[in-house]
Amino acid sequence: MAPPSEATMELGRAVWNYRCYFCHGYSGDAKTLATSYLNPKPRNFQETRAEEMPHERVMSAVRHGVPNTAMKGFTGILNDQEMEAVSQFLRQEFLVSRAKNTRYHTKEAGWPDHEQRYAKAFPFARGDIAIDTPWDKLSAEQQEGMRMFRTSCITCHDHGKVNDPGKAWESRPVSFPRDAYCSSCHQDVPRSEPKGVSHPQRPATHTFAERDGSVPVRSPTRPEAQVASNYVIHDKPPVLVNASAQELQGEKLFHRNCAFCHAGDGTSKGWIGSFLEPHPRDLTDPQQMKGMTKERLVRSINEGLPNTSMPAWKSVLSPAEIDALAAYIHKAFHPVQGMAAAPAARR
Structure with missing residues (x-):
């Protein structure tokens, strides 16, 4: 089969980055939060031989899903062109090229200066250092990175690496990332909105994150109102009165x-x-x-x-x-x- 065209690859990449990354990861390696709680786990395409996944098999999985797994069919959600494109992208990008795909932590995705601002947390996100390492065994810089990881990265990177998995870190799953914008409520609002503009549905409680590149890192010393996550408002339950x-x-x-x-x-x-x-x-x-x-x-x-x-x-x-x-x-x-x-x- 001839390599896919550039247009097909870009369409497939766009579909993958929106529809598939949550379980399979941006680079197809299944190193995701979802992998930690799904059984059977999502396929790691970076460790799958290309001959194991011919185009026809990939297309069938995309169209119809895979029985007895969390892989659902996308018929009725994606059109034929999109399913064809994401199938070709998957094979070429991960099975053939073993590529790392598009970087997620970009300014456009809400992560300005990510490489500099979060560098100290990288060892914990990559799994180079276990996050249950005793505090006194970490250097001052590593302790700072640990704090940053726990407050800004852990929602998506979850455990990273632990020496003892133990019980779940949280008794209730957290359904929001620590990013810098809220696309679920106001996708139609330009990200150039000035700092402090009210949320269109909850003007008294919910404002846009800072847009000038100085989104604050979540830390125990900062009040909740300064946290660079607008999804948090949707994670707060209503207060019950006179409940049975x-x-x-x-x-x-x-x-x-x-x-x-x-x-x-x-x-x-x-x-x-x-x-x-x-x-x-x-x-x-x-x-x-x-x-x-x-x-x-x-x-x-x-x-x-x-x-x-x-x-x-x-x-x-x-x-x-x-x-x-x-x-x-x-x-x-x-x-x-x-x-x-x-x-x-x-x-």
């Missing part, structure tokens, strides 16, 4: 299992929700929740929704837990028809 015991149970279950895609505030405008297509349901949107009944909501949670990323939870959560989730959604985000009023417990 069932609703409080549903709150815990939602933030352990559902917030990663639907966001903590139920809007699905977190980092992960913005990459899934179709996007997860905005549980706060009257139009998307129009006609929602308890029966329909419970069935959706139980059985999942075909042709979406909504999985079936019936083998993970008990019927009582799914009822609690429905009760929480009714209480916190949008009224659900058929939900009976529950006696208040506390809060």
Whole structure:
């Protein structure tokens, strides 16, 4: 097969960098956060021989997915030209050329001066130094790099490398990156907006990050308002008033299992929700929740929704837990028809 044209490669690269990187990595090596919790793990194309993945096999996986894995089919999401381009790009870039693909941490992607500003964190992101290395075994510069990694890099790079994996670092997944802009809410707003311009939907609480290249690094000494991440606003759950015991149970279950895609505030405008297509349901949107009944909501949670990323939870959560989730959604985000009023417990 002849090498793909430059136009095909660039189209394939654009599709890969938007649709595929979260699981397979920008360079196809599957060194991603998703790899740490998926089983079986995404394929590492940098360690796959080209003859193992002929074009026809790649195209089949892109079109139809791979059974019993997290690899979903993209028919109906990508058109034929895009599927052809990303398949050819994958083979040429990773299987044939063993290339490293496009750099992600660029000024255009919200990372001005990344190579200089975050250099001390690189050893932890690359896995050169384990992040559970005893503090007193690190030099002063490495300690600074450790702080930077934990506050600015860990969301996407996760463990990096650890000597003892131990338990999960967080009991609840964080669904936002520490980047410098919020594309889920205002993709149509130019990034040249002046510093401090209000978020169009939440003017009282949410502003754009600094645009002058001086986005502050997250650190324990900086207040939350200065953090260079606007997705954090969507990770904050609503405050419940007079919640029942069932609703409080549903709150815990939602933030352990559902917030990663639907966001903590139920809007699905977190980092992960913005990459899934179709996007997860905005549980706060009257139009998307129009006609929602308890029966329909419970069935959706139980059985999942075909042709979406909504999985079936019936083998993970008990019927009582799914009822609690429905009760929480009714209480916190949008009224659900058929939900009976529950006696208040506390809060």
